[in-house]
Amino acid sequence: MIACGEKRLSQKRKRPNILFAIADDQSFPYSSAYGTSGINTPAFDKVANAGVLFNQAFVAAPQCSPSRAAILTGRNIWELEEAGTHGSYFPKKFTVFTDLLEDVGFEIGYTGKPWGPGDYSKAGWTRNPVGPEFNRKKLTEVPADGIHKTDYFGNFVEFYNQKGNDDPFFFWFGCHEPHRVYEDGSGLKSGKLLTEVDVPDFLPDNKLIQSDIADYAVEIEWFDQHLGKMISFLEEQGELENTIIVVTADNGMPFPAAKANLMEYGTHVPLAICWPAKFKGKRITDDLVSLIDLAPTFLEIAEVENVPQMTGESLKDILFSDSQSKINAVREFVLTGRERHTHARPDNLGYPSRAIRTSDYLYVKNFKPERWPAGDPVPESAKQIIPAEGFKELWPGYQDIDPSPSKMHLLHEKDSLSRYFKLAFDKRPMEQLYDIKKDPACINNIANDSTYATIKKELRDLLESELKKQGDPRVLGFGEIFDSYPRTSKMREFKGFNKRGKYNPKFTQKDQQIIE
Incomplete structure (x- = not known):
């Protein structure tokens, strides 16, 4: 007969770990699993080979903080008030999936970049909405100027070693790369050939652009190297089979006509998901998915009850399918x-x-x-x-x-x-x-x-x-409320309202709740 405590432990062990790896500013198709030349991402490719490679994955917004807020809440940006604009506040009333996972026994943490930029503390959060920070370990050398010296892998190991032995975990690996700035010429320095660089058609295909994209590729590969180390570590610990690994990005590449735009290279991102113990590998899907679908996916697989309403829809049917290409005919569009x-x-x-x-x-x-x-x-x-x-x-x-x-x-x-x-x-x-x-x-x-x-x-x-x-306020007649929301990051010398961290009274609604 199993004692009550042992029964709870057995149930906890059934829940998978989740390693969520998110690059900062990486467009589809800049991973070698997609056949793109001039870039080598063996860790991403390994995840894709062990599970599902998504050809049609999109962020909710082509900018860091609103995209990350959407991922955390499973909602689109127009449903998130201040968190739906860049570098503002994150209202505490919005539930994040990381808290819900923690409530059912997951150890949670992050390294690198979590939700941000923005100010969560003034909205009532005692920590970043992603969870506890693990950024203590730093590197003394990096392969190029502009690359953060955060030891992402070392911080993951530190997080893993401090958690309870039987606790499932959710860990957010928020790489700062390939966000700018880049060391000019680092791609050539690393041995990349400009003739192999994939230049999108909205940019001129000349040596300057090729070199800039080669520098960008170096930073994507840095992200991939740390991911590869984390995967190897999980394998050494006997945890890989029961770990869901998700690899993606928060928005598109930081080039003209890409990042901060709703055209394809601003919102279309790489996505690969595996769970070796459960998902059939070597599958490619053309289903249209949004990263707001991840929150309900994690919560459903973790069997979290009383989940608040989310706009995203679980990817469980796609992930557990044996099929290729288009799996869910209902997924006809993303917003x-x-x-x-x-x-x-x-x-x-x-x-x-x-x-x-x-x-x-x-x-x-x-x-x-x-x-x-x-x-x-x-x-x-x-x-x-x-x-x-x-x-x-x-x-x-x-x-x-x-x-x-x-x-x-x-x-x-x-x-x-x-x-x-x-x-x-x-x-x-x-x-x-x-x-x-x-x-x-x-x-x-x-x-x-x-x-x-x-x-x-x-x-x-x-x-x-x-x-x-x-x-969405933009179609309901009060869309200017978005222009009232504060910007907590740097302000410039433009005319008109110019107060950092303050609401613009010109656009504030009478019934608006002000965060101060």
């Missing part, structure tokens, strides 16, 4: 969105957009097409001096694009590279439509092509219907 990214416009305004992605098409609605999508250019009054006194934080303009050699190249060569410059920097119409199978880089906007009029209307109507169901 994405963005609000403010950096302080890139006067009055701290954002660039509100929503999108719907099907297997064949991407439809984007830009609610404020009069605004610059990449942030405002440098004001005319500041262009006489470089950098102009009083405008140094505004130079070189278009601040929603991360500083990079690629960005400066397009700015300096905007006449000869006008096609690429316009894709990255120009204002956009209210509606964008792309035939993804023909145009995965989102080069040709076919929204005004009469051939696609019916498809555009169907997608527009479906998007609006889903947003209304989910209570």
